[in-house]
Amino acid sequence: MDFFTTLVVILDSTVRLSIPLLLACLAGLFSERAGVFDIGLEGKMLAGAFAAGAAAAVYGSAWAGLGAAVLVSGFLALVHGFASITHRGNQIVSGVAINFIAAGSTIILGQAWFSQGGRTPSLGADGRFGAVTLPFADAMRDVPVIGYIYYELISGHSILVYFAFFMVFVTWWVLFRTRFGLRLRAVGENPAAVDTAGISVTWLRYRAVLCTGALCGFAGTYLALAMNAGFVKDMTAGKGFIALAALIFAKWRPAPAMFACLLFGFLDALAIRLQGTPLPVVGRVPVQFFQALPYVLTVILLAGFIGKAIPPRAGGVPYVKER
Amino acid sequence: MSSPYAKLPAWADYGLIPLINLVVAFAVAGLVVLMVGENPFRAAAIMVEGAFGSGRNIAYTLYYSTSFIFTGLAVAVAFHGGLFNIGGEGQAYVGGLGVALVCLTFDSILPWWLTFPLAILGAAALGAGWAFIPAYLQARRGSHIVITTIMFNFIAASLMVYLLVGPLKPMGSMAPQTRTFLEGGQLPKLNWVMELFGFTVRSSPFNLSFVLALVCAFLVWLVIWRTRLGYEIRTQGHSPKAARYAGIGEARIVIITMMISGALAGMMALNPVMGDQARLQLDFVTGAGFVGIAVALMGRSHPAGIVPAAILFGMLYQGGAELAFEMPNISRDMIVIIQGLVILFAGALEHMFRPSIQALFASISPRSAGLAAAKREGA
Numbered sequence: 001m002d003f004f005t006t007l008v009v010i011l012d013s014t015v016r017l018s019i020p021l022l023l024a025c026l027a028g029l030f031s032e033r034a035g036v037f038d039i040g041l042e043g044k045m046l047a048g049a050f051a052a053g054a055a056a057a058v059y060g061s062a063w064a065g066l067g068a069a070v071l072v073s074g075f076l077a078l079v080h081g082f083a084s085i086t087h088r089g090n091q092i093v094s095g096v097a098i099n100f101i102a103a104g105s106t107i108i109l110g111q112a113w114f115s116q117g118g119r120t121p122s123l124g125a126d127g128r129f130g131a132v133t134l135p136f137a138d139a140m141r142d143v144p145v146i147g148y149i150y151y152e153l154i155s156g157h158s159i160l161v162y163f164a165f166f167m168v169f170v171t172w173w174v175l176f177r178t179r180f181g182l183r184l185r186a187v188g189e190n191p192a193a194v195d196t197a198g199i200s201v202t203w204l205r206y207r208a209v210l211c212t213g214a215l216c217g218f219a220g221t222y223l224a225l226a227m228n229a230g231f232v233k234d235m236t237a238g239k240g241f242i243a244l245a246a247l248i249f250a251k252w253r254p255a256p257a258m259f260a261c262l263l264f265g266f267l268d269a270l271a272i273r274l275q276g277t278p279l280p281v282v283g284r285v286p287v288q289f290f291q292a293l294p295y296v297l298t299v300i301l302l303a304g305f306i307g308k309a310i311p312p313r314a315g316g317v318p319y320v321k322e323r
Numbered sequence: 324m325s326s327p328y329a330k331l332p333a334w335a336d337y338g339l340i341p342l343i344n345l346v347v348a349f350a351v352a353g354l355v356v357l358m359v360g361e362n363p364f365r366a367a368a369i370m371v372e373g374a375f376g377s378g379r380n381i382a383y384t385l386y387y388s389t390s391f392i393f394t395g396l397a398v399a400v401a402f403h404g405g406l407f408n409i410g411g412e413g414q415a416y417v418g419g420l421g422v423a424l425v426c427l428t429f430d431s432i433l434p435w436w437l438t439f440p441l442a443i444l445g446a447a448a449l450g451a452g453w454a455f456i457p458a459y460l461q462a463r464r465g466s467h468i469v470i471t472t473i474m475f476n477f478i479a480a481s482l483m484v485y486l487l488v489g490p491l492k493p494m495g496s497m498a499p500q501t502r503t504f505l506e507g508g509q510l511p512k513l514n515w516v517m518e519l520f521g522f523t524v525r526s527s528p529f530n531l532s533f534v535l536a537l538v539c540a541f542l543v544w545l546v547i548w549r550t551r552l553g554y555e556i557r558t559q560g561h562s563p564k565a566a567r568y569a570g571i572g573e574a575r576i577v578i579i580t581m582m583i584s585g586a587l588a589g590m591m592a593l594n595p596v597m598g599d600q601a602r603l604q605l606d607f608v609t610g611a612g613f614v615g616i617a618v619a620l621m622g623r624s625h626p627a628g629i630v631p632a633a634i635l636f637g638m639l640y641q642g643g644a645e646l647a648f649e650m651p652n653i654s655r656d657m658i659v660i661i662q663g664l665v666i667l668f669a670g671a672l673e674h675m676f677r678p679s680i681q682a683l684f685a686s687i688s689p690r691s692a693g694l695a696a697a698k699r700e701g702a
Contacts, residue, residue: 039469083671092407092469094671096616100663105355107656112359118656241473248470286489292481295474299456302466311467 004145008152010269015153015161016227018265020045020219020236022164024243025250025257026171027215031077033175033252034208035188035314040080040095041216042240043102048073048220050106053120053231054113056127062225065127069224070217076102077213078206085205088318099240107233118233120224129158129226158226160218165258167215172254184208188312191319201319219243245298252312264294331677331684337623341669343676345621348664355660359652366646366653373645374638378522380645382514382529386599388630388637389529392536393591394615395633396543397584399624403547404580405560410457410472411588412612413479414450418589420483421445422596423491423501423603430508438507442597443535443590450589451582453479458581462574468581476612487605501603510598530598532590539587540626546583556580588612610659617662620670636662 024041031038048069056065076098083094107118114120137155140147175181183204187194191201223239224231242264249263250256271290331340353363374384394411401408408414425445429438457471487499496502510531514524547553559566559576567573595607614636621635622628636658643658668675 039473079667083667087672087675089671089673090407091671092409093616093620093666096409096613097663097667097671100613100659100666102663104656104659104661104663108355108359108653108660111654112652238477241477244470245474286485288481288485292478295477295481299460299466299471299474299478302471303460303464304466 005148006273008149010266010273012153013269013272014262014266015157016265017268018261019161019164020223020227020239021243021246021261021264022258023160023167023215023219023222024240025246025261026164026167026254027212027219028244028247029171029175029252029254029257030184030208030211030215032247032315033188033312034184034205035191035312035317035319036081036084036205036209037091037316038080038095038209038212039092039241039244040076040098040102041212041243042236042238043095043099044073044076044213044216045220045223045240046099046106046234046236047076047102048217049224049235050102050110050120050220050231051217052221053123053224054110056123056225057114057121057230060124060126062127062129062221065225066129066218066221069221070214073217073220074210074213077209077216081206081209084318085202085209088320091316091318103234106231110231110233120231123225123229127225128229129160129221131156132159132162158222160222160226163218164222167218168254168258175254180207185312188314191314195319195321205319242294245294248311249298249301251310267293331681335680335684337628340673340676340680341621341623341628343680344668344673345665347676348661348668351664351668352657352661356653356657361650361653366650369646369649370639370642372642374642378517378520378524379527380641381522382517382524382527383644384634384637384641385533386527386529386594386637387640388634389533389536389594389598390591390611391614391618391633391636392540392630393587393594394612395618395622395629396539396615396626397588397591397612398615398619399622399626399629400543400547400556400587401580401584402619402624403553403560404556404576405563406461406577406580406584407469408454408472408581408584408588409469409616410454410475410585410612411591411615412608412610413472413476414453414585414588415591415608415612416476416479416483417453418446418450419592419596419603419607420486421447421449421589422592426504426508426597427501430505433507435507435509435511439510439531439597442508442593446589446592447586448589450592451586453589454581454585455578458578458585461581462577468577484605487603491603499605504597504601508597509601510593512598528595528599530594532594532598535590535593537630539590540630543587544626552579588615614662617665617669620673621665 024045028038028041051072052065052069055068056062080094080098083089084091110118110120134155137151141151175185183194183199187201187204194204195201223235228235243261246257246260246264249260267290271287274285274290356363356366373380375381394415397411397414398408422442422445425442426438429441453475457468457475460466460471461468484499487501491501492499493502512527513529513531513533514527517524517529547556555566555571555576558569558571559573563573566576591611592607596603600607618629618632618636622632639658639661643655646657647654
């Protein structure tokens with residue numbers, strides 16, 4: 001029973017830790033499926049987290065924070081679109097630039113506005129997305145196994161957690177069951193064909209990039225308003241890149257993206273849990289090993305040792321109309 | 324692919340457009356300063372004063388520039404081969420391990436002028452080695468170099484934390500760093516050079532690796548523009564297809580280019596580790612690997628542009644430190660914003676002002692704006 005409880009607790013923190021990855025990963029899915037590489041997920045998420053923390057602190061409402069996060073992250077997405085779609089700049093360079101701008105300006109503005117060393121003020125219950133207790137959770141608590149799983153693992157998360165899992169379905173539905181999704185995927189594979197059909201490549205890609213911005217805003221909000229009580233500087237700590245890794249791991253598909261994010265979240269939860277405790281057979285594993293594991297796994301996958309990840313064909317290439 | 328841009332006179336291409344991009348980047352940075360509630364012109368004045376106001380300040384500026392020359396060259400060499408090496412940060416970090424291993428082994432038995440060449444080899448070898456794996460994976464297994472080098476930055480960070488809190492830490496010490504190197508593992512300072520010019524410098528970390536950086540800049544120019552290998556690298560970067568038809572081994576060039584790039588990034592570690600701190604510390608790279616991207620873009624991947632661009636960023640680093648002192652609201656992170664804006668305007672948006680400048684040139688002298696295939700980056 002003890003093992004069971006531990007397992008459920010680890011899985012519970014797996015869910016918490018994988019949500020920012022999942023939201024950012026779905027964000028990247030929209031952009032990259034439309035042929036715009038985005039390594040600026042990290043920056044957009046960070047800027048979103050800051051906007052959420054700042055707005056929630058000023059207006060005292062978590063929803064205001066969410067709105068601000070989506071706006072700010074959407075603006076950065078538009079900058080990325082302006083550089084890489086309108087001006088056909090290098091998408092990777094643009095993404096790198098956005099990461100730096102976000103990293104620097106969140107600290108500078110945070111310090112100037114709140115004078116707390118780059119943090120935003122600690123938030124009370126109103127400013128946060130608190131835990132939601134699902135119906136009957138308390139009643140079912142004492143039911144062995146199933147009740148406990150329901151109470152501990154499924155119930156008691158922030159609303160953004162449920163939203164993130166719901167978005168996996170929505171993303172799948174939008175991309176694979178709607179006309180917009182079909183065109184979006186087409187523009188990432190063969191923009192010339194889409195153009196020939198009389199559909200604007202530019203407008204389609206801008207819409208895809210805006211979806212990315214909005215979802216990164218949600219990811220940032222989750223970090224600042226659900227996982228923590230306010231913004232802390234550099235709080236994304238590479239999560240945007242892990243999300244990118246998960247996206248490649250999932251071969252640019254929504255449901256596998258969810259499992260990839262859960263896997264990376266699980267590694268993270270395990271690393272926290274196992275800190276300092278010796279394992280059977282191998283003995284003590286340094287915690288840095290677990291921290292590096294998602295990156296190592298991604299490299300191995302990219303090298304084609306676990307199936308081959310083939311990116312959208314037109315990814316990274318600005319579209320130039322024939323003239 | 325046909326280029327959508329017409330040709331401009333060379334001075335406009337290499338002087339005017341980068342200058343305009345830079346001015347716009349700084350103007351936007353000025354807006355951020357304004358948002359924080361400070362006067363951007365005063366901030367700029369304090370920065371310039373802080374960077375060049377005294378001999379000590381100049382020495383510090385050049386100390387930071389040294390690191391940026393190395394990392395800027397590293398990114399530039401990769402750019403010439405059509406590769407984007409974002410992994411300078413990790414390669415420099417692991418390069419530091421090479422420096423430290425050499426210094427820890429030889430500092431008590433060899434004088435610095437014998438340790439130095441060995442440390443150069445150590446730094447270059449480990450930096451190149453760290454770049455080799457992503458390069459090999461790109462060349463042979465087709466994995467994207469940008470993603471793998473980012474991953475290798477994180478792996479390098481984990482590896483170095485593991486080494487510095489474990490095996491490399493001296494017994495009985497709490498701080499995650501190696502022991503301090505003896506005389507034989509420290510580079511001589513160059514403060515006397517500043518004193519030749521009549522400045523008084525009491526202490527600064529400005530050291531011999533600056534000279535090495537300049538030598539490297541010259542060597543990069545020599546290799547890229549004056550050797551067969553450089554020609555092959557540039558051909559590969561310009562048009563992989565043409566390179567293939569010309570019988571240039573694609574995989575070989577990718578791997579060699581990345582290893583040169585990694586070696587240059589690795590050598591950056593000589594400056595802080597052997598030149599200043601005389602020990603290997605956590606996070607000694609402090610973003611220099613990423614600054615290299617901005618430096619290479621600003622210097623248009625040419626050593627003659629990279630050295631001044633590196634000095635400009637050295638100035639921003641040193642001046643920024645002084646600025647943080649005068650205006651507490653503007654910490655050193657302002658540099659990160661400027662860096663991002665420079666990358667955005669000089670890199671991703673480099674063609675933004677081109678159409679209007681072309682129109683301007685065409686209206687002044689129609690001949691100079693004749694339609695010809697211009698160079699395209701990133702294609």
